[in-house]
Amino acid sequence: MAEKENNAATAEKNGKDLLKASNPLRLVITVVLVLVALIWGGSKIYHSFLYVETDNAQIEGDIYPVISRVPGRVQQVLCSDNQKVAKGDTLVLLDPADYEVRRDMAEAALDNARASVSAAGEAALAAAAIGQKLSADLRRSENLRRQDVISPSEFDAVKAGALTSSAQHAAAESQHRAAAAQLKMREAELRNAGLQLSYTTITAPADGHVSKKNVQPGQYVAPGQQLIALVGSKKLWVVANFKETQLENIRPGQPVSIKVDAYPGKEFEGEVESISSGTGARFALLPPDNASGNFVKVAQRVPVRILFTGKPDNEHKLAAGMNVVVEIRVK
Structure with missing residues (x-):
């Protein structure tokens, strides 16, 4: 019984000693935590003033949209998602057959227009030459008429011929100008046909990466349709x-x-x-x-x-x- 009481007293004493020893440690830990919190909070406040x-x-x-400028059937797709491409690289090919036919037709029309201009030019030159001759005949006839060498009817015939030649020359010049205008139109049509044909080759507008590819071979695309987004x-x-x-x-x-x-x-x-x-x-x-x-x-x-x-x-x-x-x- 006495031994149990001694053990209890010893345990109580040890507990009190441990409590006394832990109080300073607890205080130190509390002080450290408070200091850490103050430093952290202070740094945050200071940081908020600076940033x-x-x-x-x-x-x-x-982001560059890659679009089709002409309608057509997709013949080939030469890129894949996330592929890196350079400006000018070919991305999509449309079937060019229809546009090649239109270009050939425009070339033929241009050749005809050139032939028409050439023919009209030659006709204008011929009319000008005839007009010059008849004008010279008219001047001579006027001198002869004043000298009463030729009759009035002969003079009137020469004058009428000169006037007719002048009208024919004016008409030939007008036809030549009309043919020249037609030639310019045919040249513009050929350039347009060439542009339309070039649009069947769709290229990258800038350096970047292919994204959101929405085109497949065999697909029919319309003008303005976005085929690819290029980042x-x-x-x-x-x-x-x-x-x-x-x-x-x-x-x-x-x-x-x-x-x-x-x-x-x-x-x-x-x-x-x-x-x-x-x-x-x-x-x-x-x-x-x-x-x-x-x-x-x-x-x-x-x-x-x-x-x-x-x-x-x-x-x-x-x-x-x-x-x-x-x-x-x-x-």
Whole structure:
């Protein structure tokens, strides 16, 4: 019994000693945690004075529509999704047979027009030569008539011939001008036929990557139909939609830190290029009209265009539409 009481007393004493020893440790841990929280909170507050941040931002790029300018049946598709192409590369071939026939017909019509111009020119020259001869005969006849060498009827005949020749020459010149105009029209028709034929070869309008390919061999396409969307590869930028209350200190030229959701831990360098002159809501399909009905004030978003300024990073491929987080250093 006495031994049990001694054990209980010893355990109570050990507990009190442990409690006394743990109180300073608990205090130290509490102080450390408070200091960490103060440092972290202070750094966040200090950071908020130097930077403005938003995660409402995406990478943008030029998207070129590849369209058909003429109707026709697709003969070949020479590209695939996500393929990198250069400006001028052939992407789609349409069946050129109909357009080759039209070009040949235009060439034949042009040859006929040239022959007509040549014939009309020769006729005009002949009429001019005859007119010159008859004009000279008329001048001589006038002298002879004044000398009463020829009769009035003979003079009238020469005069009538000269007038007729002049009218014929004028008609020949008019026909020649009409043939020349017809020749210009046929030349234009041939150029148009050549253009229509060239449009059967559809090429890349810029360097980029093939995306959203919507064309297959055998398909019939119409003018203006988009066949491929080509995402430009030369230049990408970021559009960050900041709240209007964040714009006070944002200026073009300020440095930007860009974090892409696809690459955690990786930061890209950027620079503010410009600030939009209108909010995103103002360019919506149905812009708000605060003058009618009940009014609820909503913080508007203003697009800010940011350019990438760092060296190209081939290991971290960027694509239009990626979500990013941007921080602009404003102070």
